[in-house]
Amino acid sequence: MIRRFGITERALHWVHATGFFAMLATGLVLYLPALSEIVARRNLVKNVHLFSALVWAIAIVLVVVLGDRRRLRDDWREIETIDGDDRRWLRGRKAPQGRFNAGQKLNALVTSAFALLFVVSGFFLWLGERDHRFLFDGTGTVHEFLTLGSVGLLVGHLYLAVIHPSTRHALRGITVGDVREDWAREHHAKWVEAERRGL
């Protein structure tokens, strides 16, 4: 076995996922008329949505501040570097991949950008209700567009994480922390090579 994710990385993933699911469920109740009618307590749902957002944001900051920041910094550096092998991989060619493959890097970059945009658009939705000078026409549309985009990403992410036979072993990494070395070598050859050389 080979260590893939430490406690901090797993905590960050699951805190983010839990908050996301809570906000998605409550957001959809606010958004879809069919659901709003079944759960007729709009104000309560809205408060749960906002409370989840607050708890989620605080929990993310706590994980980053109290956790292994060096490891998170290394992850981020890897994620924001798209090299020649990544570009070949994205064009559908075979190319050795690092700790995250090019698709995962894009997923992480888009997920982070969306999280920031959710915070900004959600904050203005909240503020706009209280002070009409901050009520902008497109804010709700941005928030809805982000929801649709995230659900699209999530469907692909869950398919690869729990259903697709060749990739679902990754689930072990994000829950228990380690994965089989032969699996890692097949999917993330450059990472295993670097670990072996002690980098």
Ligand code: HEM
């Ligand atoms: C910091 C994060 C967030 C904040 C502060 C926030 C805040 C808000 C606010 C104030 C509303 C307006 C409720 C209303 O007046 O009807 C809203 C609606 C909504 N939110 Fe969020 N939200 C956040 C994150 C999210 C996330 C992560 C999702 C989905 C995954 C989401 C999905 C929705 C949806 C679908 C609606 C209904 C939009 C509509 O009725 O037009 N929100 N949010």
Ligand code: HEM
């Ligand atoms: C039950 C739900 C979920 C499961 C089973 C799951 C599973 C996984 C797994 C197995 C990995 C590690 C892949 C690897 O070995 O590198 C991962 C990474 C990741 N997950 Fe999730 N995840 C879930 C929910 C979410 C949600 C809701 C989000 C964001 C809204 C998310 C965003 C990410 C990101 C950005 C990564 C790192 C990049 C990548 O691997 O694509 N996950 N997840």
